Amino acid sequence: xxxxxxxxxxxxxxxxxxxxxxxxxxxxxxxxxxxxxxxxxxxxxxxxxxxxxxxxxxxxxxxxxxxxxxxxxxxxxxxxxxxxxxxxxxxxxxxxxxxxxxxxxxxxxxxxxxxxxxxxxxxxxxxxxxxxxxxxxxxxxxxxxxxxxxxxxxxxxxxxxxxxxxxxxxxxxxxxxxxxxxxxxxxxxxxxxxxxxxxxxxxxxxxxx
Amino acid sequence: xxxxxxxxxxxxxxxxxxxxxxxxxxxxxxxxxxxxxxxxxxxxxxxxxxxxxxxxxxxxxxxxxxxxxxxxxxxxxxxxxxxxxxxxxxxxxxxxxxxxxxxxxxxxxxxxxxxxxxxxxxxx
Numbered sequence: 001x002x003x004x005x006x007x008x009x010x011x012x013x014x015x016x017x018x019x020x021x022x023x024x025x026x027x028x029x030x031x032x033x034x035x036x037x038x039x040x041x042x043x044x045x046x047x048x049x050x051x052x053x054x055x056x057x058x059x060x061x062x063x064x065x066x067x068x069x070x071x072x073x074x075x076x077x078x079x080x081x082x083x084x085x086x087x088x089x090x091x092x093x094x095x096x097x098x099x100x101x102x103x104x105x106x107x108x109x110x111x112x113x114x115x116x117x118x119x120x121x122x123x124x125x126x127x128x129x130x131x132x133x134x135x136x137x138x139x140x141x142x143x144x145x146x147x148x149x150x151x152x153x154x155x156x157x158x159x160x161x162x163x164x165x166x167x168x169x170x171x172x173x174x175x176x177x178x179x180x181x182x183x184x185x186x187x188x189x190x191x192x193x194x195x196x197x198x199x200x201x202x203x204x205x206x207x208x209x
Numbered sequence: 210x211x212x213x214x215x216x217x218x219x220x221x222x223x224x225x226x227x228x229x230x231x232x233x234x235x236x237x238x239x240x241x242x243x244x245x246x247x248x249x250x251x252x253x254x255x256x257x258x259x260x261x262x263x264x265x266x267x268x269x270x271x272x273x274x275x276x277x278x279x280x281x282x283x284x285x286x287x288x289x290x291x292x293x294x295x296x297x298x299x300x301x302x303x304x305x306x307x308x309x310x311x312x313x314x315x316x317x318x319x320x321x322x323x324x325x326x327x328x329x330x331x332x333x
Contacts, residue, residue, distance in 0.1 A: 002232045002268075005272050007272065007274050028274060030272060030273065030274055030279045030280045031279055035274065107327070109265070109267035109326045110267070110321045110324065110327075113322075120271075120282060122271065172325065175327075203271040204274065207270070209235035
């Protein structure tokens with residue numbers, strides 16, 4: 001039987017799992033919705049009521065600084081809602097456990113992984129945000145929180161190409177329907193030399209039989 | 210009637226027909242030893258495995274949750290046979306260059322990203 005995956009994001013309280021508080025979560029429409037990391041602005045804010053244009057997102061970009069900077073906000077552009085932009089909880093290096101929820105409705109043959117690539121071809125990670133070809137330099141930090149909270153000032157895995165995150169905390173394939181969790185943030189190095197607007201592909205790879 | 214994704218000949222000489230890419234029905238196959246395992250390839254040809262101690266089969270998918278090409282993509286079929294603690298893995302592409310096959314051998318327990326897989330059925 002096929003095993004299906006629903007991706008959900010927590011917009012309310014990072015201490016509450018999906019099982020305990022399902023209304024705290026929005027299910028991502030993978031074909032239509034967008035996930036946006038941004039500094040925010042007078043035009044790009046929680047519940048703004050429209051999907052921001054590229055020009056508005058450029059205006060709301062995070063500024064490169066003399067010290068490392070974590071992108072302040074992560075929004076789901078929930079195109080089916082009136083609010084449109086919904087701000088996720090977490091998405092920083094703070095001790096937030098229940099942020100991204102990956103709900104599998106059955107068993108898998110392998111342990112699901114979280115990955116980041118340039119495109120859905122899943123063949124290269126050359127974007128600056130993904131380390132410009134050096135995965136260890138990826139600005140995307142991700143951590144599995146299925147088994148527990150990440151702690152404060154967590155660093156996790158520099159997510160890019162073969163640098164992936166096992167979403168079942170290294171415990172292997174899923175035997176039945178299970179919710180897995182991760183937290184993700186983006187940290188721009190100090191005085192980074194190349195500004196970039198990019199659309200890296202975040203993917204969950206899994207198997208079924 | 211669509212051609213099934215695979216065909217198993219079981220040790221009581223019955224035949225079990227698999228489902229399709231969306232629902233392969235491998236885990237639902239009878240708990241009987243497998244004599245042979247025939248997989249239909251994207252090209253329309255067939256790949257036949259027999260004589261292994263155990264067999265496994267699964268479909269790999271990626272759900273893309275950001276970027277320009279969002280949604281669910283099927284990437285590979287995996288057909289595996291275990292013999293003398295060595296696993297022969299046949300990985301068949303479903304995306305770009307559909308039908309391309311990579312054949313590799315792994316120590317038992319390291320057959321997928323250096324980790325074990327579940328869903329094995331015994332052979333004969």
